[in-house]
Structure formats: C-alpha cells, structure tokens
Amino acid sequence: MRKTNRIFGQFTGAVITLTAVILIAVIFLLIFSPDKSESIYYFFIGPFLNSLSIGNLLSSFTLLTFSGLAITVAFKADVFNLGGEGQIYAGAIAATAVLIYMPRLNGISGFLLASATAAAAGGILAGISGFLKTRWKVDELISSFLLSNAIIHIIDYLITGPMSDRNSYLLTTKMIDEKFYLWQLIRPSNLNSSIFGALLAVVIISFLLFYTKQGYELRICGMNREFAHYGGLNTAFYITVPMVISGALLGLAGSSAVLGIHHATIKGFYSGIGWNGIAVALIAGTNPIAVIPSAFIFAYLNQAADTAMLKADFPFELGGLIQAIVFLLISSKLISERTGLKRGRK
Amino acid sequence: MIGKAIVIMVPLLIAALGGLFTELAGVLNIALEGLILSGAFAAVIATEISGSFFIGITAAIITSTAIAFLFAVTSLHLKGNIFVTGLAINLLVPPLTAMVSKGLFGTKGVIRLEDSLGNQDVFMTLAILLILTFVSVVILRYTPFGLYIRTAGINRDFLESRAVSTRKIQTFAILISGAACGLAGAIISLRLGVFIPGISAGRGWIALVAIYLGNKKPLPILAACFVFAFAETLSDSAQGLIEIPATIILSFPYFITILGLILYSIFKK
Numbered sequence: 001m002r003k004t005n006r007i008f009g010q011f012t013g014a015v016i017t018l019t020a021v022i023l024i025a026v027i028f029l030l031i032f033s034p035d036k037s038e039s040i041y042y043f044f045i046g047p048f049l050n051s052l053s054i055g056n057l058l059s060s061f062t063l064l065t066f067s068g069l070a071i072t073v074a075f076k077a078d079v080f081n082l083g084g085e086g087q088i089y090a091g092a093i094a095a096t097a098v099l100i101y102m103p104r105l106n107g108i109s110g111f112l113l114a115s116a117t118a119a120a121a122g123g124i125l126a127g128i129s130g131f132l133k134t135r136w137k138v139d140e141l142i143s144s145f146l147l148s149n150a151i152i153h154i155i156d157y158l159i160t161g162p163m164s165d166r167n168s169y170l171l172t173t174k175m176i177d178e179k180f181y182l183w184q185l186i187r188p189s190n191l192n193s194s195i196f197g198a199l200l201a202v203v204i205i206s207f208l209l210f211y212t213k214q215g216y217e218l219r220i221c222g223m224n225r226e227f228a229h230y231g232g233l234n235t236a237f238y239i240t241v242p243m244v245i246s247g248a249l250l251g252l253a254g255s256s257a258v259l260g261i262h263h264a265t266i267k268g269f270y271s272g273i274g275w276n277g278i279a280v281a282l283i284a285g286t287n288p289i290a291v292i293p294s295a296f297i298f299a300y301l302n303q304a305a306d307t308a309m310l311k312a313d314f315p316f317e318l319g320g321l322i323q324a325i326v327f328l329l330i331s332s333k334l335i336s337e338r339t340g341l342k343r344g345r346k
Numbered sequence: 347m348i349g350k351a352i353v354i355m356v357p358l359l360i361a362a363l364g365g366l367f368t369e370l371a372g373v374l375n376i377a378l379e380g381l382i383l384s385g386a387f388a389a390v391i392a393t394e395i396s397g398s399f400f401i402g403i404t405a406a407i408i409t410s411t412a413i414a415f416l417f418a419v420t421s422l423h424l425k426g427n428i429f430v431t432g433l434a435i436n437l438l439v440p441p442l443t444a445m446v447s448k449g450l451f452g453t454k455g456v457i458r459l460e461d462s463l464g465n466q467d468v469f470m471t472l473a474i475l476l477i478l479t480f481v482s483v484v485i486l487r488y489t490p491f492g493l494y495i496r497t498a499g500i501n502r503d504f505l506e507s508r509a510v511s512t513r514k515i516q517t518f519a520i521l522i523s524g525a526a527c528g529l530a531g532a533i534i535s536l537r538l539g540v541f542i543p544g545i546s547a548g549r550g551w552i553a554l555v556a557i558y559l560g561n562k563k564p565l566p567i568l569a570a571c572f573v574f575a576f577a578e579t580l581s582d583s584a585q586g587l588i589e590i591p592a593t594i595i596l597s598f599p600y601f602i603t604i605l606g607l608i609l610y611s612i613f614k615k
Contacts, residue, residue: 146555146607156593327437
C-alpha cells in the first residue's frame with residue numbers, strides 16, 4: 001500500500017510539474033509570438049510532423065537518456081554531479097582524438113576504443129570530484145561544476161587550436177573517418193544506432209542497482225550514509241564510484257554524439273544535454289527505468305520549443321526557460337516531497 | 347598591478363559580502379552567478395534607455411532583488427531543494443536576458459553603450475571596499491538583525507522560540523544578496539560599457555568560494571577576494587608575456603577557485 005502511494009506521489013509530482021511547464025510555455029507563446037495559432041500548432045504537433053523531426057526527437061532522446069541516467073546514478077547514492085557539460089565535452093573530444101589520431105583502426109575496434117576512452121575521460125573527470133570529497137571533504141557539487149567549467153575552456157582551445165578543421169566554417173575538430181560512423185536509422189535525421197546503447201545502459205544500470213550486492217550497498221549509502229557507515233560499508237567507495245559511473249555515462253553521451261551525429265566535436269555542442277540531464281533525473285525521481293519516459297518527454301519539449309521557435313519566427317529561448325521552470329518547481333513542497341531528493345544542503 | 351587587482355575585486359567583494367548574509371543565515375546560495383548576470387544586464391538596458399548610470403545601477407539592484415525574491419519564494423516558501431532552485435535561477439537568467447534583449451534591441455548578443463563608467467580612482471575604490479567590509483561587519487556583529495541572521499544559520503529552533511521567523515530572516519538575507527549581486531553585476535557591465543552574454547564569467551562561484559575561504563568572516567573574505575582578483579590580474583598579464591591562448595586563460599579562474607577550495611578543505615581541520 002505504501003509503495004503504491006509512493007509511486008503515485010512521485011508520478012503526480014512529475015505530472016503537475018510538466019503540466020505547469022507546458023502551460024507556461026503556451027502562455028509565453030500566446031503573449032510573445034507574432035503568429036499565435038501557428039506557433040501553438042507547431043509546439044504540440046511539430047515534433048511528430050514528419051520522419052525528420054521524429055528522428056531528431058529520438059536522437060535527442062538518446063543523449064538525454066545517457067545524461068539523465070548518469071545524474072540518476074549519482075542521485076541514487078546521494079551525491080551530486082554538476083559537471084555534466086564538461087564530462088560530455090571531455091568524452092566527445094576523447095573519442096574524436098582516438099579516431100582522428102588512430103585512423104587505421106577498423107570500424108568495430110574504433111567504436112569500442114573510442115567509447116571506452118570517452119567513458120574513461122568523463123569518469124576520471126567526475127571521479128576527481130568524488131576523490132576530493134572523500135579525501136578532503138570538498139563539496140562535490142561545487143568541485144564538479146568548477147572542474148567542468150575549467151575543462152570546457154581547455155577543450156574549446158583544443159577545438160579551435162591544435163585539433164581544428166581549418167576548412168570548416170564551423171568551430172569544429174577534423175571529421176572522423178566514415179567507417180566509424182554509427183548507422184543512421186531514419187535518414188536524414190540524426191537518429192542513429194546509439195539509441196540502442198542508451199536503452200542498454202538503462203537496463204545495465206538498473207540491473208547493477210537492484211540485483212547486485214554493490215548496487216544494494218550503494219542505495220543504502222544513498223538513503224542514509226551514517227547508517228551505512230555503522231553497518232560496516234565502505235561509504236567513501238560509494239561516493240567515488242557513483243561519480244565515476246555518472247561521469248562515464250556522460251562521456252558516452254559525448255562519444256555517441258560524435259560517432260552518431262556530428263562526426264566531429266563541435267564547439268559548445270554539449271549545451272542542452274548537460275543541464276537537461278539533471279532535469280530528466282529530477283522528473284524521473286531517482287528511478288533509472290523512469291529515465292526513459294522522462295528523457296522522452298524532455299526531448300519532446302525541447303523539440304517542440306525548437307520547432308515552434310523556427311516555424312513561427314518566435315525569438316525566445318523557450319528551451320532554456322522550460323528547463324529552468326522545471327528546476328524551480330520540481331522539488332517544491334506543493335508538488336511533492338517524494339521526488340527522491342531528500343534535502344537541501346548547508 | 348595591485349591597483350588593477352583592487353579594481354577587479356570590487357564586484358567580487360560586493361557579491362561575496364552579499365552571499366555572506368545568506369551563508370550565515372544557513373542558505374546555500376548558488377544563485378549568485380545568475381543574480382550577478384541579471385544585474386549586469388539590467389544595468390546596461392536601463393542605462394541605454396535612460397542615459398543615466400545612476401538609473402542603470404538602481405535598475406540592476408531592483409532586478410536582481412526581484413529575481414532573488416523568486417529564489418526565496420521557491421526555496422523557502424514552497425520549500426524547494428535550495429540547490430535545485432539555485433541552479434534554476436542560474437539557468438533562468440541567460441534565456442531571459444536573451445529574450446528581453448531580442449525584444450528590445452533585436453539582438454541576442456552584445457549590447458554596447460556609448461559611454462562607460464571606466465576605471466575609477468584606485469584609492470577611492472579601496473576606500474569604498476574597506477567601508478563596505480566595515481559596514482557588513484557592523485551589521486552582522488552589532489545589530490539585532492545581524493544576530494538573527496547568524497542565529498538562523500546556527501540554531502533555527504532557538505530563533506523560533508524567540509518568536510522570530512527564521513524564514514523571514516532567511517528571505518531578507520536572500521534579498522540582501524540579490525541587491526548586492528545586482529550592484530556587483532552593474533559594476534561589471536557598466537565599467538566596460540557593454541553587456542556580453544555570460545559576462546559574469548563564474549564570478550558568482552568565485553564569490554561563493556571566497557566566502558568559504560574567508561571562513562565566513564568579512565575581513566578574511568576581503569583578503570580572499572583580493573587573492574582571486576590578483577590571480578586574475580596575473581593571468582591577464584601572463585598573456586602578454588608568455589604565449590598562452592586566450593581560451594585557456596578563461597579556464598584559470600575556475601582552476602584557481604577549485605585549488606582554493608581544496609586548500610581550504612585541507613587546512614580547515
């Protein structure tokens with residue numbers, strides 16, 4: 001009985017937040033859009049109009065599943081990973097570097113090595129914050145954010161400097177070889193085979209969390225670290241490891257964007273994946289399976305905002321606004337105390 | 347060079363002192379960054395429209411205080427998670443500024459004023475910095491309001507037992523930090539006479555770390571802000587001496603801040 005209540009509570013919380021978000025978006029469209037009916041139409045129907053937009057919706061779903069899952073793992077252990085953008089970027093540049101500087105790899109080994117390097121790059125970056133937390137009690141939410149911002153500038157330098165493609169009009173690295181491209185599923189949209197990778201990641205993470213001893217211990221640490229400590233668990237381990245897994249998943253989001261969509265690292269491509277990952281995780285309420293519908297809704301909202309803005313010449317950054325409103329509302333008491341985030345920090 | 351550091355540290359110190367009020371009141375204020383950005387934006391817009399720096403600065407303070415109020419309502423009254431709502435403020439401001447500037451000027455990017463405040467006299471600036479620090483010391487130490495704020499952060503039940511609403515005190519603290527960040531943002535943008543998206547460039551976070559490094563006391567915070575400002579000046583002039591690409595220089599404040607944070611955590615014990 002209590003269990004159904006809890007799930008129901010979580011569910012209503014998410015529904016209320018999302019309804020509020022859509023309402024606010026519509027109000028914004030009604031107030032500011034020059035052509036009201038057209039922009040409303042495109043906001044709701046736009047993402048499903050043709051195979052191109054459906055494909056792009058699913059492609060953005062793929063990336064958000066990776067990043068939402070990454071943040072969920074951290075939340076589950078009650079640690080915060082605010083460095084999503086930097087970790088995605090690091091994963092992307094690592095994967096790109098592997099494929100550019102080792103062009104003789106074949107398709108499969110290139111894919112495997114690039115993904116592994118990307119996961120390692122993101123994992124190490126996030127792991128540093130976990131280590132700093134366990135070693136010197138440096139707050140991981142601040143350190144992960146600062147590290148991510150520092151590394152973003154370094155990667156910007158790599159993209160515009162040593163690794164740049166001087167023939168491109170975009171700020172981007174050189175393109176990777178065509179044999180490393182992931183399969184396009186719906187041409188000409190961005191959708192590619194990494195969507196299966198994202199779904200597989202959800203299954204693997206859920207299995208690890210709910211069907212292994214380590215997953216159980218991680219969840220105990222997330223629920224009550226002191227209790228876990230007195231129970232004899234290595235609580236420091238369950239700060240660093242969730243951070244590393246979280247960073248690795250974000251790194252994979254970066255490499256899947258490189259191998260599947262851009263085929264290079266484009267400057268600033270991470271925007272909209274990193275922070276949205278947190279929003280996805282908040283809506284999913286620390287439940288890894290719920291990341292799938294949550295990521296889908298967010299992909300839809302972003303796509304809807306994009307098409308409405310493009311088609312109706314709507315000048316406003318609806319996507320960013322939607323994200324901010326979710327953050328403002330999701331953890332509030334009005335909506336639910338049960339979203340899984342237990343407390344504010346001091 | 348020290349003079350230059352003093353000029354740079356003005357907005358940093360003002361934001362940090364504002365953030366000190368929230369920190370002492372037991373509110374984790376990661377919204378400083380967004381509050382500074384909104385102040386910087388409002389200052390340029392209002393100055394452009396009115397032609398007066400004074401109105402620009404006033405508008406900045408009002409705008410940032412209003413946004414701080416939104417932060418206070420969602421985190422204290424609606425009892426949101428303070429970390430998530432703070433993040434929300436930081437994420438809310440950039441699209442809002444882009445919207446308003448697109449609506450008013452038809453551009454999402456740089457807004458340039460004809461005039462700028464420019465660099466003020468270093469000794470004047472130094473005097474103002476010392477006065478501000480002194481004023482916050484006095485308020486926090488010797489007024490009932492300061493006492494309430496400090497108590498709110500230490501023992502809220504005690505405050506409630508004295509029939510003082512912790513929530514009200516914390517709301518005030520957040521509004522003060524909003525006003526301070528508005529002023530800080532106005533100084534940043536008006537000194538250059540330009541608004542660029544992302545002009546706050548991590549200063550809110552640096553201010554937050556300066557509060558920790560300064561052990562939540564005004565004078566050490568002054569020192570910490572000076573160290574950060576001096577480091578920024580150093581990295582600026584390093585650019586002239588050695589060939590360091592400009593994009594890499596942009597990462598220095600973050601590295602320095604995290605280094606500061608680590609050192610603080612090591613020596614705290």
